[in-house]
Amino acid sequence: MKPVIYIPGDSGALALGADKVAASIAGELKQRGIEASIVRNGSRGAYFLEPMVEVETQAGRVAYGPVRAAQVKGLFDAGFLSGGAHELALGDPEEIPFIARQTRLTFARCGITDPFSLEDYERHGGLAGLRRAATMAPAQIVAEVTESGLRGRGGAGFPTGIKWKTVLDTGDVQKYIVCNADEGDSGTFADRMIMEGDPFVLVEGMAIAGLATGATKGFIYIRSEYPHAVAAMRRAVEIARGAKVLGPDVLGSGRVFDMEVRVGAGAYVCGEETALLDSLEGKRGMVRAKPPLPAHKGLFGRPTVINNVISLASVPIILDRGAAYYKDFGMGRSRGTIPIQIAGNIRHGGLFETAFGLTLGEIVDDIGGGTATGRPVKAVQVGGPLGAYFPRALFDTPFDYEAFAAKDGLIGHAGIVVFDDSADMLKQARFAMEFCALESCGKCTPCRVGSTRGVEVLDRLAAGIAPDSQIELVTDLCNTMKFGSLCALGGFTPYPVMSALTHFPEDFKPAPMREAAE
């Protein structure tokens, strides 16, 4: 049997030198005259072990990592192609605790298969959902998704099936499926990982959405900061079209669905669904007032399903295994699994897919292993730049949409950024305002002007000018932004600001007092 070597082509692995490792391995193979095939798989998400190289042996797959190019020769000398012992040996990758503890539904194939082999995709359960959907009436597909309890994974948590039903029920002849892949929140990379590591699952999810709602055309709007994901999706769409998974006769069903990949242009606000639609139409990415909902008047004024990447990528398994199977995972009204992205100053950073319900403390301390710097955790920001900062005192909060809302936070796209005790929360609050000013589309005054005034107020606070009245001002300003902005950019910027102020008041004392306190 010709050895098979897996070296991730995921951009997180590339950022840590995976291409150099691949080149070294190819060089050694040539020099030693060994015939082997190299598969550039996705990442399994354990970034602290990337680049993680796996070899297919008689006893199954064996992992080695994190591998540096200079260690490749040693791996060959140790006979890693047949699973030989080496200090980098990790054994069966499925047994690595970070991976073994997960429940992988959406990411079931990510890091395992060749992302561009449709055969591999099908061998690992791919296309079963779409095949089943192709035999069902649209309303049945929608009912299955509604029944699964799947909620929008982009952050808002709106029931996906309800959104689809609204679009199905409209009579328009032209409807669209739009995939929001404008994953701009710091601390999140689930969309990027699935697009690079298992792009067909997104293609399949969108095709199912098309069959379910009567939409014949899809767009995937990917941010320009993700060139590897753009290339991967374009390639996957092309392959899927060639295999008649997309096109005028989806899997021989006689139904039409095709899609196009579009690239953003560096505007964070385009992650907001209505701004994204304007951007796709070729306009400035300005937020629209709702109603009308995109489900009624979306892209080019047509009924449009707009869903996040992970929502759509979770659909194939729901159609394949049934709503009850998916619904069985989770807690309360948060059903199924969520890919938690553990990031920032963290020892074991990566993507951890699990049923809802783990506590924040379990995620950060237990799974993440505490900070990378080894210092105490001071704060974790959950849900991106618009998410709240949580102190240790709230580490018992379970990962669930409602539980986080009850603590004045949000789970957003499930990114968690960990900060050690060197973090200055006044600086973080100021950054939240600064970022809002930089990225505001300008439509709502509280967001456009308020964010700039917010930076100024926090600067005066840092300079010790009338601190009490600055705190009063920023609190009032946050209230105005929260209730006076159309979208989450202006409306949620108060979350990081107010949570920093509420939970870390000592950082908001003026400089002379802070120095005196130390």
Add this chain to the structure above:
Amino acid sequence: MVMQGAGTGIEAQVASIVDGMKGMEGPLLPILHEVQEEFGYVPHEALPVIARGLNLSRAEVYGVVSFYHDYRKEPAGRHVLKVCQAESCQSMGSDDVAARLRQALGIDFHQTTPDGRVTLEPVYCLGLCACSPAAMLDGEVIGRIDADRIDEIVAEVRA
């Protein structure tokens, strides 16, 4: 096909890009991306050509170009170095990385070195948040940047 009134080389090239892409649904952003790919920036002369081709006003086209951070009004340096300044990278010292790069290259963010070798830009998240601090050099991703890596980057862009 060259559109009417296309005089200079830039205008003719832009006209042919517009012509090839105007059949797309919502063609403006893809056209601007293509123009920037071709020239390295969106030349001022391109705007009226695009406006004519898509039956838009010049103000509408300019409004779109100026809204998005990606579109350049002038060419960038030979290398483009984007340094992530978002929260995850902040937690791992991206302020310090940026300060060192600014000092080593002698330029601030949004500037190009006088010799045209490198343009330095902030970026807000590259999706490499489990490998912070991160950067992107000419489209190549770099994670867990430390002092040695900064030296390597500086040497590469100066070469």
